[in-house]
Amino acid sequence: MLSGAGIGVVCFASSYAVALALEISRLLFRSGVRGAFMVGFAAAGLVAQTAFLYHQALKTPGSPLSSQRDWCLVAAWLLVVVYLYLTCYHPKNAFGVFLLPLVLGLIGVARFLADAQPYAREPASRAWGVVHGVSILLASVAVLVGFVAGIMYLEQARRLKKKLPPIRGLRLPSLEWLARANSRAIVVSVLMLAVGLASGEILRLLSQGDRLPWYDPVVLSTVCVFLWLLAAAVVGVLYRPAQAGRKVAYLTLVSFVALVVALALVLSVDTQHGGRQSRAEAVDGGR
Template sequence: MELLRQISVTCFSASYLVVLVLEALRFLGRVPGRGLAVVVMMGLGIFTHVTYLTLRAASISNEANIGRLATWTDWSLMVALGLAIAFFAFYLRRPDTVIGLFFLPAILAMIALSRAVSNLPAFERNEAVEVWRGVHGVSMMLGSAAVLVGFLAGAMYLVQSWRLKRKQAGSSLRLPTLETLQNLNRSCLVISTASVGVGLVSGVVMNWNRLGMIPWTDGGIILSGVLFLWLVTATVVEYIYAPASRGRKIAYLTLASFGFLVLAMTGVLSSSHGADQSNAPVQPSKQDVDASSESLDNEAAMETIVPRGQS
């Protein structure tokens, strides 16, 4: 842990800068080992980036009335992390493209912005809880909607495939082409994975701010995590399969994703995780505890001087 605490913004910034230089070397022709170096440096950059944000959030005491990951610096760094993950995923999919020359300057610009706004005050914990609750709700809603659309696209794909085999696709009941449904299926899988991932992380941060701890054993968190792991697995499997066999397998994966979504929603709605927590108490700060104690002491002192009920 002491070694990890030495990680700073310079560590992942330098990694991303090295990747930008490696991407620029494309113009010099084929450079042996360049692709492997990009993968290694991006992996190192994302790892140190996530570690830095996690330790930064953990360094805030439960007694402080400051929200975790609730400053403009934190949010700028999280946007940079999101761009880095997106670029890495695209690069692993199509390493022959030059999208790094577009993504990496934006990533470095967001990191620079995080330094420029570092003097702005942090949000209080109550405000942080509300912000992260909003992000959590919108993200999970978008992820659930994407899973549902993917489920419908998968069902239509299987029906259309069955009708084509029996030469019934030209009847009055017309459905989109298999290619259209396959592309829609893939897009929904990617969107749902990203949205549920953001929703899971924002839910964890929200509870961390609200309770001062992360309730890992909460049924909602566990089932949301299972859904996210399944979506990641389905997305990876979808990209591994050859184009000739991809369509039907994507349809089956999205149908299974719908099953996982139903399981997760059932667990969430049947537990306290799905209850209205808008009025749930937030972990009190040290200042609040001290103020409350002082108020009680003053009240006790006044009762000693003037008995209750007398003026």
């Protein structure tokens, strides 16, 4: 059972689910008070999740980024912050319809798939460990935000191409705004991943004894995502046609797929990243 300070994952996940249901109800009917309820439920969920993560941090040293589960929950927390910010500043746009499913997805992964055990490997340097964890987390959130902006861009472009008026209740930001958000998401994710990889390398060099091999699947997949994003950012800067909103949107979608593949690798393959015991070792140890 995942709980902290009397608050369970189900508690804040339910709040976000209600906020999502309210967002979707925009398509069905109008209401003057829905916006307040939407923000209220999301904010209540955020407060509950903050209390949950705080309680986890008190219980487990290194938390809230000391396990895969914590990592997913903090990423979800950041996405909710982004959602609340965007909804408060652009109340007419239906960001929640696109962002909140990702939040619930991350919470679902945390609840059912992610490993709740703290990483066994103690970082060689606490400070570099924090830099590494936070930067990789921020890079992932930037990719997720870019993915949402990319989906919204393609939907908005499809509607405009088909010459359809805005859908009632599903108002989207302008293509210009979405293209800018996409480009920024790519730049932020590249910078954060660069910091994450550099700090990871420093940690590797500082570590005594068993160093994390460079061919570890998690390291390799992260480097691949970084190279992809770097190429996308560099091509975007040097080659003007690549700055076209639709192309940037596709780049962010591919970046998201790369991120999902990297996360799937973290969750499913044998890796020494974070000091996790490989599955083979675990099986041997169990005999």
